[in-house]
Amino acid sequence: MTTTPPIAQQLAELIGREAVDNPANLSDYAIGPLVPVAAVKPTNAAEVAAVMAWAHRTGIAVYPSGGRTLTQLGNTPARPGIALDLTGMNRLVDFQPADLTVIVEAGATVAQLDAALTQDGKHVPISAPLAERATVGGTLATGISGPVRSAYGLPRDWLIGVSVVGADGSQTKAGGKVVKNVTGYDLNRLYTGSLGTLAVITEATFKLAPAPTEWAVILASFGGADTAASAAQNLEAQYYAPLGLHILTGPAAQRLAPSLAGDALAIAISGGRPTSMRRRVEDTVGLWTSVAETVHVARGDEADDLIRALTDLPADSEAPPSICVRINAQPSALRDVLDFRGTRLVNLEPPSVVADVGFGGGRLLWWDEFADAEPARVANGLKDIQAAALSVGGGAIVERCPDAVKGTLDVWGEQPSGMEIMRRLKRQFDPQNILNPGRFVGGL
Amino acid sequence: MNGNELLASIRAVVGDDYVIAHREDLLVYEYDGSVDRSMPRAVVLPADTDQVSRVMALAYEAGVTVVGRGSGTGLSGGAITPPEGLQIAFPRMDRILDVDTVNRTALVEPGVINLDLDNHVRRFGMRYAPDPSSQRACSLGGNIAENAGGPHCLAYGATTNHVIGMEVVLEDGEIVHLGSMAREAAGYDLRGAFVGSEGTFGITTKILVRLLPLPETVRTFLGIFPDIDSACTAVSAVIGHGIVPAALEMIDALSIKAVQNVTDAGYPNDAGAVLLIELEGLNEEVDEVSGEVEAALWDTGAADVRVAEDDAERERLWVGRKTAFGAFGTIAPNYYLVDGVVPRTRLTQMLRKVTEVSERYGITIANVFHAGDGNLHPCMLFDAREPGVMESAMAAAAELMEECALLGGTLSGEHGIGLEKKEFMPLVYTDADMEAMQRVREAFAPKNRLNPGKIFPDGSYWRPSAHPAAYTAGMYI
Numbered sequence: 031m032t033t034t035p036p037i038a039q040q041l042a043e044l045i046g047r048e049a050v051d052n053p054a055n056l057s058d059y060a061i062g063p064l065v066p067v068a069a070v071k072p073t074n075a076a077e078v079a080a081v082m083a084w085a086h087r088t089g090i091a092v093y094p095s096g097g098r099t100l101t102q103l104g105n106t107p108a109r110p111g112i113a114l115d116l117t118g119m120n121r122l123v124d125f126q127p128a129d130l131t132v133i134v135e136a137g138a139t140v141a142q143l144d145a146a147l148t149q150d151g152k153h154v155p156i157s158a159p160l161a162e163r164a165t166v167g168g169t170l171a172t173g174i175s176g177p178v179r180s181a182y183g184l185p186r187d188w189l190i191g192v193s194v195v196g197a198d199g200s201q202t203k204a205g206g207k208v209v210k211n212v213t214g215y216d217l218n219r220l221y222t223g224s225l226g227t228l229a230v231i232t233e234a235t236f237k238l239a240p241a242p243t244e245w246a247v248i249l250a251s252f253g254g255a256d257t258a259a260s261a262a263q264n265l266e267a268q269y270y271a272p273l274g275l276h277i278l279t280g281p282a283a284q285r286l287a288p289s290l291a292g293d294a295l296a297i298a299i300s301g302g303r304p305t306s307m308r309r310r311v312e313d314t315v316g317l318w319t320s321v322a323e324t325v326h327v328a329r330g331d332e333a334d335d336l337i338r339a340l341t342d343l344p345a346d347s348e349a350p351p352s353i354c355v356r357i358n359a360q361p362s363a364l365r366d367v368l369d370f371r372g373t374r375l376v377n378l379e380p381p382s383v384v385a386d387v388g389f390g391g392g393r394l395l396w397w398d399e400f401a402d403a404e405p406a407r408v409a410n411g412l413k414d415i416q417a418a419a420l421s422v423g424g425g426a427i428v429e430r431c432p433d434a435v436k437g438t439l440d441v442w443g444e445q446p447s448g449m450e451i452m453r454r455l456k457r458q459f460d461p462q463n464i465l466n467p468g469r470f471v472g473g474l
Numbered sequence: 475m476n477g478n479e480l481l482a483s484i485r486a487v488v489g490d491d492y493v494i495a496h497r498e499d500l501l502v503y504e505y506d507g508s509v510d511r512s513m514p515r516a517v518v519l520p521a522d523t524d525q526v527s528r529v530m531a532l533a534y535e536a537g538v539t540v541v542g543r544g545s546g547t548g549l550s551g552g553a554i555t556p557p558e559g560l561q562i563a564f565p566r567m568d569r570i571l572d573v574d575t576v577n578r579t580a581l582v583e584p585g586v587i588n589l590d591l592d593n594h595v596r597r598f599g600m601r602y603a604p605d606p607s608s609q610r611a612c613s614l615g616g617n618i619a620e621n622a623g624g625p626h627c628l629a630y631g632a633t634t635n636h637v638i639g640m641e642v643v644l645e646d647g648e649i650v651h652l653g654s655m656a657r658e659a660a661g662y663d664l665r666g667a668f669v670g671s672e673g674t675f676g677i678t679t680k681i682l683v684r685l686l687p688l689p690e691t692v693r694t695f696l697g698i699f700p701d702i703d704s705a706c707t708a709v710s711a712v713i714g715h716g717i718v719p720a721a722l723e724m725i726d727a728l729s730i731k732a733v734q735n736v737t738d739a740g741y742p743n744d745a746g747a748v749l750l751i752e753l754e755g756l757n758e759e760v761d762e763v764s765g766e767v768e769a770a771l772w773d774t775g776a777a778d779v780r781v782a783e784d785d786a787e788r789e790r791l792w793v794g795r796k797t798a799f800g801a802f803g804t805i806a807p808n809y810y811l812v813d814g815v816v817p818r819t820r821l822t823q824m825l826r827k828v829t830e831v832s833e834r835y836g837i838t839i840a841n842v843f844h845a846g847d848g849n850l851h852p853c854m855l856f857d858a859r860e861p862g863v864m865e866s867a868m869a870a871a872a873e874l875m876e877e878c879a880l881l882g883g884t885l886s887g888e889h890g891i892g893l894e895k896k897e898f899m900p901l902v903y904t905d906a907d908m909e910a911m912q913r914v915r916e917a918f919a920p921k922n923r924l925n926p927g928k929i930f931p932d933g934s935y936w937r938p939s940a941h942p943a944a945y946t947a948g949m950y951i
Contacts, residue, residue, distance in 0.1 A: 128714050129817040129848075151716050173658075184658065186666060187635055194910075202910045206902065208815040210632065210847045210887040212621045212670050213895075213902055214929065215911040219634070219666025228662075229910075240716035269690040269756055306759035358656040362576040390577070390656055424656045442660040447651035451644075451917050452662050458913035471661040 045077040059113035062433040069113040083199025094226040096168030102430040108468025130238040136167025153241035155182035159345035173223025180388030181273040186222040191235030197460035228459040242301030250322035251292030258294035274299040275387040282382030353396040359424030361390040366422040375411040376403040405434035416443040442471040492519040506553040514555035523679040531647025544616020547608040550892030584615025600685040603630040621670030623888030625721035628846040634669040641680035673925040675918035689754040694782040697771040701746035706822040708774040722846030723750040729842040732801040739794020806855035813889040814878035849887035
């Protein structure tokens, strides 16, 4: 029998032994090379507050944890600490279909929330890779979005209220449960995408939308990326433009459509009511038939599977990419984004590109192993990509790469204008730098 | 540096003609659309970002408060400036710098008028969605400060959903870019925190807004109801059907009367309430949803349902809605409106409270509001020259705000807190909640030199001299 480490013992005294995870499981909570010294799984906000107040007193770093699907995101943690597992808080608190609002705890999964809302024909159009595991809190903290972001916006556009526990253990809320609200500052948007560096999200209130009654995915293969880009931009300009429109090259395209020929794959995701869906699909097929090599319309389960596969690409649990870079850019930079498919990163094959036509930007994905490549050279290559993205008016975030590469790279790219305000924010909210230290932009 | 030296330095930056400091010239800058008033020390009219930055730096060094002013249409006292403070206004920074049809964006200066932007980009097949009732007058800079809404926010969200990036000047004159040209950027969402900060974080000098493509079809309905209760039921029925229209507005009998006094908007004089409903989208989509909307209106007791036959009729219906507040001048010389929000299913309950409060205080209240998202605008109509009436209106407003909070709603949906509602913040937020908010202000404006004394209850700082005796009848309409 092992002796209980003091920190785990302190946590057990705080909120009970059953809330403290077995030391044997700690490697599950690893963030890159960092294995936490203890993991605690509270079941309510008061317990989260107790843990944070304790951390505030002791100065021990806290790494909030959800479904652990995107732990790759961010720089290497600055110092050892504990994992704060929020998956024990997964209740649907209040669903009001007639008000089009829902309140849910942070540890509920995206799939769980979606299933509850779908029963009533509603949805909150947020999506994250591996929705069965990804939590609502993690989706908000990372600000991650899915393939229909162009039409529906980002998670921050749907969050209308939030409960958080601050770095000092204080429990506060912002926003409310009404869909329109300018009462006080908008902290919902500040917490969303802050990677848990300002506060721990414990509960979220979303506004809802009626869910489309039908979905369809139109897949078209093109002889080259340029032809695909023209066809996609043409579709984007139509009244019947889809909710999401993407161009895929390389192995990413093969994964989505193994049997489709051609160098580039365009994927249009449409959703709506039956009558309009007929028009959307027919007109899209009509527009693309003459310029595409092949056009295929997927509906029902096949459409759902394709949307899921596209969402999961950056974090596919069976075959995750070795490197994933998110490019932020304007839609007009589509061809610049597609040109990244020629990137040579040390001795690796060129990346797959997944370009988001309507929203702008996209992702570069490598599945290759590169054990023999020097980490510093890979990091330099990634810095070149960040610089190139900057030169076309955007930026590049290295969402996933080997731990060894992270040492010499800020995965978030060039420090943004306003970095000094961000530093002051961090000092205001987390003066002792205990929340996710070191992982965010500029080492915050 | 004393006040006169500061003004001399500022004149050297912007030019003598663009510093207003004579009492009679300052009269129009001492109030906004709210009930408060206070004369600033001076008003500065800069020509560009560099001038804004230099003026702010000078004021910062002199320890002088700065308040930004858009068009002065704000309803919560956001532009009211303390007597020793400087106001910066933007009539000279009113250019649309770029319209990008590929990225569907426009780059504008803060003084651009909301409707001018919308009209301009419609030529390119696009539009700017947030459409406050004051859109003929209000500016984009002011819209950002207040996170302005409007009828079409029901489907498209408020100003914050339509701002991609901004150039802002901080209290010490530093120029910072928030957001980016792309819709997503690394780091904290400073852009999102800034929008709606009521001028306390910085002064906006350039704005990159998102534009939407014009829809294939727009169809506007007028649902005519015998009373406000049945109209509320219809609102719930439409939303409950899984339909979120582009806009869903309620206009009550008194508001109909006021509107019809000044223009024939086509609202029937004998209706108890009308709903103005707009659907947008593909032809097929609008056709399909129209049938369901009409059925929902008939099912909930509509006396009649009309569809605008053409653009002219559609425009007429909307002119009625958007001129309602001005039209209240035909009923009483002054008005004061409450911007509360309740969950949509509580509308009926809330409106009963409005009626009850109206009767108890003996104050006429008209209702014209964004029913689809539960954002009420109970509007008290009175003559401020009558002794005690202003106090009654304020007390009635307080009761209505309390009721909104009690029903799970909030104090303001789109007008901001400003001076007007700051003492009511504890109805919806704890001290700890407000402390967290203040931390954000500390990060943007550590010296709190921008629009201080707004939003948060303080009870001690400078109060403006809102006194009914100072009112000229009709001035606030």
